[in-house]
Amino acid sequence: MRGLWTTARVRAAEERVMAAVPPGALMRRAAFGVAVVAAELLAGRRRVGLLVGAGNNGGDALWAGYHLRKRGVTVTAVLLEPSRAHAEGLAAFRRAGGRVVDRLGPVDLVVDGIVGLSARGPLRPDAAAHVAGLDAPVLAVDLPSGVDPDTGHVAGPAVRAHTTVTFGCLKPVHALADCGDVRLVDIGLADALPGPDLLELDPADVGAAWPVPGPDSDKYTQGVTGVAAGSSTYPGAAVLATGASLLSTSGLVRYAGPAAEAVRAHWPEAICTGSITDAGRVQAWVVGPGLGTGLGSEQVLRTVLEAGVPVCADADAITMLANNPDLWDARDPDTPLVLTPHDREYERLAGPVGEDRVAAARRAADKFGAVVLLKGHATVIASPDGRTLVNRAGNSWAATAGSGDVLSGVLGSLLAAGLDPALAAACATRVHTLAAALAADGAPIPASALLHALPDAIRTTRTP
Ligand SMILES: NC(=O)C1=CN([C@@H]2O[C@H](COP(=O)(O)OP(=O)(O)OC[C@H]3O[C@@H](n4cnc5c(N)ncnc54)[C@H](O)[C@@H]3O)[C@@H](O)[C@H]2O)[C@@H](O)CC1
Ligand SMILES: Nc1ncnc2c1ncn2[C@@H]1O[C@H](COP(=O)(O)OP(=O)(O)O)[C@@H](O)[C@H]1O
Numbered sequence: 054m055r056g057l058w059t060t061a062r063v064r065a066a067e068e069r070v071m072a073a074v075p076p077g078a079l080m081r082r083a084a085f086g087v088a089v090v091a092a093e094l095l096a097g098r099r100r101v102g103l104l105v106g107a108g109n110n111g112g113d114a115l116w117a118g119y120h121l122r123k124r125g126v127t128v129t130a131v132l133l134e135p136s137r138a139h140a141e142g143l144a145a146f147r148r149a150g151g152r153v154v155d156r157l158g159p160v161d162l163v164v165d166g167i168v169g170l171s172a173r174g175p176l177r178p179d180a181a182a183h184v185a186g187l188d189a190p191v192l193a194v195d196l197p198s199g200v201d202p203d204t205g206h207v208a209g210p211a212v213r214a215h216t217t218v219t220f221g222c223l224k225p226v227h228a229l230a231d232c233g234d235v236r237l238v239d240i241g242l243a244d245a246l247p248g249p250d251l252l253e254l255d256p257a258d259v260g261a262a263w264p265v266p267g268p269d270s271d272k273y274t275q276g277v278t279g280v281a282a283g284s285s286t287y288p289g290a291a292v293l294a295t296g297a298s299l300l301s302t303s304g305l306v307r308y309a310g311p312a313a314e315a316v317r318a319h320w321p322e323a324i325c326t327g328s329i330t331d332a333g334r335v336q337a338w339v340v341g342p343g344l345g346t347g348l349g350s351e352q353v354l355r356t357v358l359e360a361g362v363p364v365c366a367d368a369d370a371i372t373m374l375a376n377n378p379d380l381w382d383a384r385d386p387d388t389p390l391v392l393t394p395h396d397r398e399y400e401r402l403a404g405p406v407g408e409d410r411v412a413a414a415r416r417a418a419d420k421f422g423a424v425v426l427l428k429g430h431a432t433v434i435a436s437p438d439g440r441t442l443v444n445r446a447g448n449s450w451a452a453t454a455g456s457g458d459v460l461s462g463v464l465g466s467l468l469a470a471g472l473d474p475a476l477a478a479a480c481a482t483r484v485h486t487l488a489a490a491l492a493a494d495g496a497p498i499p500a501s502a503l504l505h506a507l508p509d510a511i512r513t514t515r516t517p
């Protein structure tokens with residue numbers, strides 16, 4: 054499990070540590086870390102260009118340039134605001150033979166020291182002009198300039214980093230935006246940091262939490278998942294969600310709804326009935342994918358919410374909850390509910406997502422007393438108890454019709470197995486992402502291919 058800390062907390066921790074170490078010590082540690090990674094990326098090549106902004110981020114870049122000069126690398130620097138460039142860093146850089154230039158010439162690596170934790174908004178025009186013409190890979194200092202450190206939002210021109218070197222701890226940007234390969238350099242902040250603001254699961258965390266049968270297990274003890282999805286118009290959603298539940302645990306899966314024939318044809322092991330009233334007992338429900346939003350579907354949703362077991366409400370279930378707030382009354386507030394909206398579904402339910410996806414997920418979690426899994430390339434999972442988990446997909450192969458149906462099926466089976474709902478949501482998201490990467494292997498895939506890669510993805514998380 055990896056923690057991520059917002060800039061206000063990082064700054065507070067830095068101030069505490071700075072008060073206890075010699076002046077400039079933190080920057081020296083940070084800059085040395087940048088130089089080590091730069092040397093690794095250069096792999097014997099010898100020309101580095103620095104883009105240096107007005108603050109300490111530029112100071113890190115200049116001190117890194119100093120260390121690289123000491124290793125015999127040719128280093129040039131563009132000072133975006135010469136009068137505000139970090140004075141000691143600039144003096145050291147010059148002393149070591151670094152040259153200040155107006156524009157970067159041909160280089161093998163660019164170090165982005167334009168702006169770090171103090172970044173506000175996209176790159177300003179002069180910085181954007183220097184970044185626009187780059188063709189060498191970029192090593193970002195702390196974060197890619199132009200990307201918001203706390204939200205990962207990119208509102209205009211920004212640096213596209215091959216690698217990012219950050220210091221002390223990860224910040225939200227590292228999980229919410231594309232920072233390339235992220236390297237963490239220890240500058241001694243750990244003891245000064247409070248608990249993290251966000252969490253990100255490692256594959257091993259997922260593997261440790263994933264339910265697998267033991268010697269005393271049978272099909273019932275592992276949790277029975279109910280799937281209330283699909284319609285005569287959209288039987289595929291039922292097939293995908295039920296299949297995903299079946300492939301995620303070895304417990305029993307019941308399907309209830311008008312797509313029973315199609316589900317049975319694809320998944321003979323599922324117990325299928327045409328109506329929710331005949332479904333039998335389950336330990337969790339998945340409701341919504343392809344269900345439709347008519348009166349009959351509302352009744353299905355009401356029945357599921359009244360069942361007193363954890364529910365994953367996806368797709369049309371979210372739209373129905375948005376259109377008809379009376380449906381909330383059917384829910385026992387003590388029974389876990391996980392809502393899995395994409396941005397448009399979120400907007401129906403709780404208004405525009407806005408630039409800050411973490412804040413949006415937290416708002417809705419608080420408002421509805423539910424775990425909210427806000428889907429996207431970076432998925433945010435907010436729990437009403439305040440915990441917030443993030444999952445950066447790292448690939449976009451899941452951006453295909455029906456892949457959300459697969460996610461809800463996986464999540465339903467983890468809820469049925471008794472996992473904590475926020476952990477279940479984060480584990481399902483992570484495995485979904487891994488399955489997309491494995492199935493795609495470089496070429497587009499339909500959701501059914503993602504579905505069939507689930508066992509390999511789960512296996513990956515369980516292999517040390
Ligand atoms: N505080 C510390 O102890 C440490 C700080 N370190 C470095 O210091 C950085 C933070 O430094 P600062 O707080 O001095 O500020 P920054 O270097 O992040 O920002 C400097 C200036 O950039 C300008 N700026 C803001 N948004 C911009 C935009 N969108 N486009 C162009 N320019 C913009 C502003 O004038 C701002 O004051 C960290 O990211 C890290 O790199 C490291 O040296 C580690 C130790
Ligand atoms: N650009 C992207 N990169 C990675 N994953 C994505 C991207 N866009 C969507 N996804 C993921 O794909 C799934 C799509 O779900 P959803 O929008 O509900 O699709 P559908 O309704 O067609 O099943 C979600 O898990 C989401 O997080």
Ligand SMILES: [K+]
Nearest residue numbers: 165168194196
């Ligand atoms: K930067």
